[in-house]
Amino acid sequence: MGDGGRLIGALALLLLCQLAGEIAVRAAGLPLPGPVLGMVLLFGILLARGGEPPAALASVADGLLRNLGLLFVPAGVGVIVHLGVLAEAIVPLALAVSIGTLAAIAVTGRLMQALLGRAGGERR
Amino acid sequence: MREGEGLAALWVYLSADPLAALAATLLAWLAGLRVHAAARGNPIVNPVLVAVLLIVAVLLAAGVPYAEYFAGAQFVHFLLGPATVALALPLYRHWALVRGSAVAILVSLAAGSAFAVASAVALGVAFGAPLSVIASLAPKSVTTPVAMGVAEEIGGLPGLTAAIVILSGIVGASFGTLTLNLARVRDWRARGVAMGTAAHGIGTARALAVNETAGAFSGLAMGLNALATALALPLVWRLFASW
Numbered sequence: 001m002g003d004g005g006r007l008i009g010a011l012a013l014l015l016l017c018q019l020a021g022e023i024a025v026r027a028a029g030l031p032l033p034g035p036v037l038g039m040v041l042l043f044g045i046l047l048a049r050g051g052e053p054p055a056a057l058a059s060v061a062d063g064l065l066r067n068l069g070l071l072f073v074p075a076g077v078g079v080i081v082h083l084g085v086l087a088e089a090i091v092p093l094a095l096a097v098s099i100g101t102l103a104a105i106a107v108t109g110r111l112m113q114a115l116l117g118r119a120g121g122e123r124r
Numbered sequence: 125m126r127e128g129e130g131l132a133a134l135w136v137y138l139s140a141d142p143l144a145a146l147a148a149t150l151l152a153w154l155a156g157l158r159v160h161a162a163a164r165g166n167p168i169v170n171p172v173l174v175a176v177l178l179i180v181a182v183l184l185a186a187g188v189p190y191a192e193y194f195a196g197a198q199f200v201h202f203l204l205g206p207a208t209v210a211l212a213l214p215l216y217r218h219w220a221l222v223r224g225s226a227v228a229i230l231v232s233l234a235a236g237s238a239f240a241v242a243s244a245v246a247l248g249v250a251f252g253a254p255l256s257v258i259a260s261l262a263p264k265s266v267t268t269p270v271a272m273g274v275a276e277e278i279g280g281l282p283g284l285t286a287a288i289v290i291l292s293g294i295v296g297a298s299f300g301t302l303t304l305n306l307a308r309v310r311d312w313r314a315r316g317v318a319m320g321t322a323a324h325g326i327g328t329a330r331a332l333a334v335n336e337t338a339g340a341f342s343g344l345a346m347g348l349n350a351l352a353t354a355l356a357l358p359l360v361w362r363l364f365a366s367w
Contacts, residue, residue, distance in 0.1 A: 039209050041209075070153040072325065093253070099247065111235055
């Protein structure tokens with residue numbers, strides 16, 4: 001199999017993990033998105049396999065993740081559909097989205113760092 | 125007359141074919157990256173935000189409805205699924221580090237997840253938002269599909285929730301770095317967990333762009349928060365509503 005074949009194989013593996021995740025989520029009624037379960041599945045495969053991940057899989061995965069932001073653009077543009085509803089409750093929405101989110105980042109980060117410090121050693 | 129017909133036919137072709145929306149999305153993203161780089165990587169000039177604003181401006185100027193744009197752009201949107209699966213790779217590469225701090229991750233995730241919900245609900249109540257808006261705000265830090273499902277279950281509006289989730293992610297990605305610096309959170313593991321817990325995939329995209337360890341922890345926190353919120357929020361909400 002050439003390099004092209006390996007790349008397609010890697011893409012197929014990502015899609016198959018997602019597909020298995022979607023099926024399992026629906027069959028078992030799990031409160032998770034299929035792709036998140038697919039991530040767990042692929043992680044399990046890598047762990048069971050051990051060693052370095054296959055180079056083709058690494059290059060497809062890293063290529064997608066390097067442009068992860070791009071993949072949120074179509075959904076992000078969808079905010080314009082809801083501008084009317086957003087404007088109706090603009091003050092609580094703006095405060096919850098901005099202050100709520102940033103406070104959650106600060107609280108979670110501080111707590112995690114404190115717990116890591118107690119567990120011993122600064123590993124940066 | 126014939127020229128007008130030609131233009132109309134061209135317009136019909138462009139709006140029915142995914143090509144224009146796809147090309148516009150990729151070009152807007154490249155422009156977002158350029159602007160981000162020109163601002164010397166300042167996180168406030170977030171490439172997702174720049175790209176979204178550019179496309180919104182074009183759609184409004186050309187009078188193209190969102191549904192028509194999305195019919196083409198959905199091919200980019202589709203890749204979110206395999207990209208989420210791909211987060212297994214950074215997680216695998218940093219597994220030793222993750223396993224070594226498992227307790228810290230779980231405790232901070234549970235606390236951060238509860239704090240994200242509680243602060244959103246408290247601000248909503250304090251500023252007199254209607255109950256349906258408060259219910260749409262509650263799951264705002266969780267990845268979109270889970271947030272929409274949870275919001276629907278507790279009486280929120282799924283569409284509004286999607287918009288709130290995206291905006292929260294953009295705020296987190298744009299101002300999270302500054303917030304973590306001000307809070308003097310220097311450990312990459314802690315920075316990643318904070319981003320993934322409060323700002324889901326968009327925060328994870330930012331974390332990955334800065335540091336792979338932070339990205340691995342952020343992707344993990346995003347997945348765990350989806351699970352925690354989906355399981356706990358509807359139950360807690362019912363207690364809160366009956367009380």
